[in-house]
Amino acid sequence: MWKSAEALLAAGMATLIGVTALPAWAQSAAPHQKASASAPALGRPALPEEIAAWNIDVRPDGEGLPEGHGSVKQGEAVFLQNCATCHGEFGEGAGRWPVLAGGQGTLKSDRPEKTIGSFWPYASTAFDYVRRAMPFGNNQSLSADETYAIVAYLLNLNDLVPEDFVLSKENFPKVQLPNQPNFYEDDRETTEKAFWKSNPCMKDCSGPVHVTARAQILNVTPDEDAPKGNLE
């Protein structure tokens, strides 16, 4: 009795799932699912076209790059139209928006300028980020060729490729950024080993202590006499 009741229930569920409850995508995907011998109890197989729609990441070795190419000259035009308002015509940055070019030789200074040319380890990061998140507020609106062109222009602004350079899927992995060798893995557990102390000092740990810096001198803290509450 139990067995048949279970079978009945299972049949009922199958009907419910197959006909009534499934949204459109699942019904159209039903033959596909049927083909899979091990359909998961939760979730469903991802369709190739679904993966393609979201699979936009690009790695330094070029994995993930779309077909396409773009020149420095084309990139200049696309950049001026889509990017220069925030990043400046030459990647110098407007206001507090990120500076993208220049800054070489500043990383040890008091005011390091961390640009694609001076700091970023991989050109693929620029392609990936422009592709996924730029232009700010209108992201994923550029074509693959336009993205190649923008990256080519950015590389040229950083004196890394000549003016007649054309960036493509094929030559992309050959592009090396100068600061790449200067990144290394987290080493805090060795270089900061001194911070693991069993018995920190409790009494008379130093001589007289004096104030050496004060936040009020800078006076950059927001002063909100009438802060905007969220309870109005």
Added chain:
Amino acid sequence: MSQHSGPGQQGPEKMPSGTRAASLSRRGFLSALGMGAGAAAGGSALAGRALAAGPDPNIVPVPEWSKMLGAGVNVNPYGKPSMFEKDVVRREVEWLTASRESSVSFTPLYALDGVITPNGLCFVRHHGGEAEIDPDKYRLMIHGLVDKPLVFTLEDIKRMPGRVNRAYFLECAANSGMEWRGAQLNGCQFTHGMIHNVFYTGIPLKTLLDMAGVQAKGKWVLAEGADAAVMTRSIPLEKAMKDCLVAFAMNGEALRPEQGYPVRLVVPGWEGNMWVKWLRRLKVGDEPWQQREETSKYTDLLADGRSRRFTFVMDAKSVVTSPSPQAPLKHKGPNVISGIAWSGRGTIKRVDVSLDGGRNWTTARIEGPAMPMAMTRFYLDFDWAGDELMVQSRAMDDTGYVQPTKNELRAVRGTNSIYHNNGIQTWLVRSNGETENVEVG
């Protein structure tokens, strides 16, 4: 101030609620303490309890709220804090960032107690604004080096076996990042407010990855958000399988939109940027993807011009939240020093407090749960004689790590690294109770 009793009336020893801790200018501070021109005749709040000249108007006559019916049970179907707490809100520092959509709003730590951060006060950091996602349209995809690429709905995730509840702190790697060159922002909301501590409900990430079947070559997981920044981070597979969660609830309710509704990643003890909100995709690969947020950002530039990368763990850290610039001392005599401590490497075992800038230390009382990779509350009850104090706290975790001074950190790292500033904070409490962010040496 009116002498009539009413909902807005405060006792003579209390600060007017409207100015409580929110005004950070000297003028605002003095008026907040009742020490402006108008308060001169009455004496300062610091004078201690004066003998009442007559009956307290908050007692005689009997207050209105004791005589008239109050609001009904469902005036606020979703409850709100008291109107007198209206200044306890997240705040931003507008000059920090170029836009409001890619910016940060800080947790008002100075006004909070206990260990759990209220959902509406958890700091907010967006890179492309707040995505609003219809839960019926939410999808999570797992693909890459897996046997079975899968798509899940929110309902699927909520039906998965093995649901867990875990409390963890989330600290932005850039918390205290403005303080590398010296004391800059005057308030723990701004110096330390990129942290919150929340009870998450969700499914171990391992459960989802096991369903997809991670292939032997798989070593890293790319987590990606569905917001307009399409935020991505590479996470070592070992961490993903160890304790990461795919969370759909915080402190008992659905995730707030600004915290990634309907689903976010929880990466315990590791920098907040990795806790991808609005999680839409998990891709398994054999090496990291070197995304923007793990190369040009969230790498630590040291004095020699080289940079550490993949500095995922948040080191042990603490801060006294009261007194602090937004929560000055208001009374001589008994006071409670209150603060928070946390470590991405484990559990907070001890917190010491110094009142003299680090010369002498007293072990504080840890109160409430001390859980791994979660915020821990400490108190030090003390009597204040009205003398100047240099208040510090020093956290220790169960790996033996002791929170360093800022100068000890600078000796190793210089001042350009922006991220991972876990140095000891000093608050200078003046004899009038006013408290300032300072550095000592």
